[in-house]
Amino acid sequence: MTHEHISHASVTMSARRVGVDTYQELVVYMRRDCAVCRSEGFTAQARVQLDCGPRRIIATLNVVDDWLAEGQAGLSESAWAALQPTEGASLLVSHAPSLDSLSHVRAKVYGHRLGGDAFRAVVGDITAGRYSDLHLATFITACAGDHLDLAETVSLTRAMIDVGDRLDWGRGRVVDKHCVGGLPGNRTTLLVVPIVAACGLTMPKTSSRAITSPAGTADTMEVLAPVDLDIAAMRRTVERTGACIVWGGSVRLSPADDILIRVERPLDLDSEGQLVASVLSKKAAAGSTHVLIDLPVGPTAKVRSAEAAQTLGRRLVEVGRAIGLEVALRVTDGLQPVGRGIGPALEARDVLAVLRRQADAPDDLRQRALRLAGDILELGGAAPAGTGLDLATEVLADGRAWAKFAAICEAQGGLREVPLASHRRVIEAPSGGRITAIDNRVLSRAAKLAGAPKAAAAGVDVHARLGDIVRPGQPLFTLHAQAPGELAYARQYIETRPPIFQISEVS
Amino acid sequence: MTHEHISHASVTMSARRVGVDTYQELVVYMRRDCAVCRSEGFTAQARVQLDCGPRRIIATLNVVDDWLAEGQAGLSESAWAALQPTEGASLLVSHAPSLDSLSHVRAKVYGHRLGGDAFRAVVGDITAGRYSDLHLATFITACAGDHLDLAETVSLTRAMIDVGDRLDWGRGRVVDKHCVGGLPGNRTTLLVVPIVAACGLTMPKTSSRAITSPAGTADTMEVLAPVDLDIAAMRRTVERTGACIVWGGSVRLSPADDILIRVERPLDLDSEGQLVASVLSKKAAAGSTHVLIDLPVGPTAKVRSAEAAQTLGRRLVEVGRAIGLEVALRVTDGLQPVGRGIGPALEARDVLAVLRRQADAPDDLRQRALRLAGDILELGGAAPAGTGLDLATEVLADGRAWAKFAAICEAQGGLREVPLASHRRVIEAPSGGRITAIDNRVLSRAAKLAGAPKAAAAGVDVHARLGDIVRPGQPLFTLHAQAPGELAYARQYIETRPPIFQISEVS
Known part of the structure; x- marks a missing residue:
């Protein structure tokens, strides 16, 4: 499908930065009653192709009832950064071409093995921004756990290397x-x-x-x-x-990985491949x-x-x-x-x-x-x-x-000072004894609920280690947060879990 | 985790309908610099709990730079419909509680069997609107193909029945x-x-x-x-x-199903279970x-x-x-x-x-x-x-x-007239002969690209059947669309595929 074919069905609209941070999903906002929506038949969550000079993106459509003028296409912060238009610049708007590589993703979901060509096609489309967040979630889930064998893992790795830049230091062993x-x-x-x-x-x-x-x-x-x-x-x-x-x-080393990580993060899935x-x-x-x-x-x-x-x-x-x-x-x-x-x-x-x-x-x-x-x-x-x-x-x-x-x-670019969190809460040992186990996962989760890593100063400061003998009331760890809401949320989470530190009575 | 606990970290904001159609994903828009974002530490794509009188939703946060006043929470059309506030009504805004049922979804992704309690927890949270679209995509993918066995399918079915209403007609066989x-x-x-x-x-x-x-x-x-x-x-x-x-x-019979279908549709995955x-x-x-x-x-x-x-x-x-x-x-x-x-x-x-x-x-x-x-x-x-x-x-x-x-x-509510599409294109037989095969999948896809089912009058009208003998130039089918862009898109798709009708020379 050539660019010429697609241009038959495309329309010119004017770019407007609407300042919505969609956590990097590319979103375009268009009026329900605008000429383009009506003549092109775009509906909510359609995938739309936008061209601005040499740059092209595929974005998810959100239809709006007003706050945009006729002929305006509103861009999310990520779409604005990817297209780099000026305010009011002309955008060529058309339906996104159908995404053939999704058939490989479906095959993987159904348990089939994928070859090198399939991974190249999928990773190429991901890197070009053609996958919606839902498509990315499906690909990640289909490859999660131990669903990729050795040959597939090699193919995925090669595909991810090939779509990005590759450095050469000219220095022998690196x-x-x-x-x-x-x-x-x-x-x-x-x-x-x-x-x-x-x-x-x-x-x-x-x-x-x-x-x-x-x-x-x-x-x-x-x-x-x-x-x-x-x-x-x-x-x-x-x-x-x-x-x-x-x-x-x-x-831009392995740029596909950065796109996948953005969706992997909220899904919290382990995937060997x-x-x-x-x-x-x-x-x-x-x-x-x-x-x-x-x-x-x-x-x-x-x-x-x-x-x-x-x-x-x-x-x-x-x-x-x-x-x-x-x-x-x-x-x-x-x-x-x-x-x-x-x-x-x-x-x-x-x-x-x-x-x-x-x-x-x-x-x-x-x-x-x-x-x-x-x-x-x-x-x-x-x-x-x-x-x-x-x-x-x-x-x-x-x-x-x-x-x-x-x-x-x-x-x-220069050594920086380490920031300190503005809100803290010490968590103490409920009883005395020897620390016999520490749940790393719950500690990590508490640090995340306290705001880490987005809030750099947030997290958990651990005061006791495996094998230590503690008194009742002795500090075990301190929650650090940049916002009282996050501190409360992390505390709440801890209070509803079994103890993070197992303390056994010393005989 | 009780409601009382959560309210410690909640803040009151005023509801504003922003008229964005997000294809039913619940989205809340909040200013980056608003007091709530700062004190609560909300970041883009955080999950936020909103209470309005007796109604409660969990929505995905999109952070905006302006177009909302301080203290306003903008609601997408779906969020507005779910919460049913009046313009300016007070909303209680807090972090969404952590979603424990996701651990079952992860277990399923990793190939484990789920029991009845797990499906009840997952389906309950889905029905309550606690899953983001990414979470739904992961659950759907994890259950796709033949990934659910008989007992799991029974459990999922029971869970889906139990979260909705169940009718009783009192009439014996129905x-x-x-x-x-x-x-x-x-x-x-x-x-x-x-x-x-x-x-x-x-x-x-x-x-x-x-x-x-x-x-x-x-x-x-x-x-x-x-x-x-x-x-x-x-x-x-x-x-x-x-x-x-x-x-x-x-x-509201099996309401979980309606939520799942909304995300299944763009993913286009078959799933026996x-x-x-x-x-x-x-x-x-x-x-x-x-x-x-x-x-x-x-x-x-x-x-x-x-x-x-x-x-x-x-x-x-x-x-x-x-x-x-x-x-x-x-x-x-x-x-x-x-x-x-x-x-x-x-x-x-x-x-x-x-x-x-x-x-x-x-x-x-x-x-x-x-x-x-x-x-x-x-x-x-x-x-x-x-x-x-x-x-x-x-x-x-x-x-x-x-x-x-x-x-x-x-x-x-009354018998209606059948609408007619405003844009049509006849596709003719490129050569004469007997029709020996018809690709239903490509025909369906063409009808969808032409706008069906959202545009009710759009689709494909088929004029020839298996076994028919056709002349060159005889109409095989007609594309119907409500918008020229969709008609062009469907044509384009057909032109780049192998023929939908296989025509064999008659000897």
């Missing part, structure tokens, strides 16, 4: 790491990158924002420095410091050659058992091999939160304490980061086998890691 | 029929109901609007008489005439005791093979037995469209031609309806076994069926 989330506060990346870069390795780190967690690495890094760098700015940072920690979405494709497409597109994957395992972490870690790890290694990435794994303890803070600002505070070698720095976070950095130093050839941990420890202890981190933040 | 769609123009219900009622049986028919087809029975009936009857009006119609043909959604639950929950809630299911089978019909019909038929009979309904089946020929029209008004025209015994009435539609009516007359005890077809034929031929149909239309 290292990277990724932590499969689910463990609140596990913010080792912000420590590993400066340690490794201080030893001369190249580590251009792109990180994601939170999908289902209270903070992604990019959310936490953003508390300390800008992360919305374009590829030129990212390249300058890496050339100057050997590393960077930026948000992957802003550099999409997890692998998301992680590895970002790594490959970022030009990495050697990647360490951190797999925290625990009953309330994202990966709940050693067997699940093995299955997921094998899939990561196999897909990596298929697309030319060497993937190494480290299974870590996922029994309890790492560090003390859960939420962007509280986690950033923990990271700074470790880098600055403060006496009160959380030692578990420090130890985890050193082990992972040691692995990467060996994987990247900067340390002989068995000596990576020692080198990492030395570089953190002598201040080179902190100097490197400060240099990275400066190169990305 | 008969009903349902056609599992996919066959364009198969509008036998409008003939079967008056035939059966003219023989004294009780047939309170509730029908659905189109889900993925160009017209549902309710859409076609609406061309001829009002179908949005409440239960009192439906009861009056049945008391006066022994029957009715109304839209199931307006009488949801199909069975949808059909049987409506029948049980309507007070039926004996139900005939018409299963048209053909390579491009909804049910594509005799085996698929058997599987689906068995599931319908088994679930029927579990909920106390006697279900009989008739597998019919689904090779080609029934009658000539595809689309509400064109199908209504065919129905009237049969009832009025016009010489040009489509005989295939007439024959199908008589066979089904014969089955029901026997199932309902109005005709001895083997004599149903003769009785049905007699009642149609002597005008009693037409008189009964006119009486039903009058009782529902």
